[in-house]
Amino acid sequence: MNKDTNPGFKLKESAGNPIITTIFTADPSAHVWEDGRIYIYPSHDLEPARGCDYMDRYHVYSSEDMVHWRDEGEILSSQAYSNDVPWGRKDGGFMWAPDCAYKNGTYYYYFPHPSGDSWGTTWEIGVATSNHPAKDFKVGDPGFVTWEGVGIAGEFMIDPAVLVDDDGRAYMYFGGGSRDDRCKGGQLNDDMITMKEQPRIMRGLEDFHEATWVFKRNGLYYLVYSDNHHLPRKNGDGMENRNQMRYATSENPLGPWQYRGVIIEEVGCGTSHGSVVEYKGQWYLFYHNQDISDRGNLRSVCVDCLYFNDDGTIQIVKQTKEGVKPVGPPPARSADMKKYPAKDAVLGGGAVINGNVAEGLEKEGSFLRFDNVDGGKDGSRNTLRISFSSAERVGKLRLKVNDIDYSLINLMPAEVSEFSDDCFITVKMNPGTDNTVTLTGGVNDVKVEYITVTPL
Ligand code: FUB
Secondary structure (H helix, E strand, C coil): CCHHHCCCCCCCCCCCCCCCCCCEEEEEEEEECCCCCEEEEEEEECCCCCCCCCECCEEEEEECCCCCCEEEEEEECCCCCCCCCCCCCCCCCCCCCCEEEEECCEEEEEEEEECCCCCCCCEEEEEEEECCCCCCCEEEEEEECEECCEECCECCCCCCEEEECCCCCEEEEEECCCCHHHEEEEEECCCCCEECCCCEECCCCCCCCEEEEEEEECCEEEEEEECCCEEECCCCCCEEECCCEEEEEECCCCCCCEEEEEEECCCCCCCCCCEEEEECCEEEEEEEECCCCCECCECEEEEEECCECCCCCECCCCCCCCCCCCCCCCCCCCCCCEEEEHHHCEEECCCEEECCEEECCCCCCCEEEECCCCCCCCCCCEEEEEEEEECCCCEEEEEEECCEEEEEEEECCCCCCCCEEEEEEEECCCCCCCCCEEEECCCCCEEEEEEEEEEC
């Protein structure tokens, strides 16, 4: 490794799958924006999981080499502490698969969320706007997509996806509910918040379930969606969902569509949801699986290469563990990165220092506390990295920054018992050194050597 390009954490030769491991993420919508970076807008499965409702606190990720991903931090939440979604249901949660679009200097972040207690029947397609792709999003008034003054979603019409065509016209697609007439689309007005027309059924799909994504290549429109594929349960007790992703094509953005086939077979998870995007000359499929947790409500985003045949049809994507290769330079070191050794931290509840390393974090009540952590001039977005080792496949600690609880975070060692720093999360701090980072143990065996904090 060239010393000058060492960013202060271990560089990787390939991305590995899943690509996001510290928290659980799903439903990735990927876009390449004008700054030349690729951004992923996923949903966030919060741990401990609670059915399918405990999804919230959206993060965004970006990269310029497809291998090293930057957590841009939390951008929108329906939790009461944020009051980000004034029209949302009072108990929050259910922040399902989002998408983002860019038009005339503004980023539009679309997210499905129920407006009432009857969460299945009160969906809206929320909209937040910003002039930055990954921060400062605000929900306006009424704050959701409408047609003739009324929200377009209702019963299970979830999973918004927006295509801004080469001529500047934008189209909204959405739908869910396991029937071919439940995928709809229509043109958006220039405000990107009201529909220019009543959404219409996307004709020609086969076995539609949810998770619409539309992209364009060589003048042809592709509509990708998940199906209703089932497999026998492992315990032999009936069938369970094992959705695949399929696609259809059209010469028009709103169809009619010609069904073409499967683009990814089942991913080992009940749901399947992803996006297709070209970056630096290579096409990719972003998708999710449950490889880290083995639970369908704690999912993880992956990416693999996608290839077209000469006639424009898509080859079935091969799901790999090694992931994709770099397509750009690795991240450079930030002069502002600060390191906080565990031996200088406050330990308690049975955690102890052995040499430079904090141990005993498997004990109930154990903790490691870093005081006077520098949040930089602005504080709002700091990337925290943890140098750790674990004998477990997935170590876990609870992270608290000041009074914000980030819940459990995953520490996945590259090699068991070897110190690694592939645990990173971007968090909110105060400007200056009035910050406390607390790592609480008690789940399983993790050893911590140091943390670093880098303002974005
Ligand atoms: O992640 C919640 C829901 O599960 C999404 O909205 C669906 O597409 C499925 O992935």
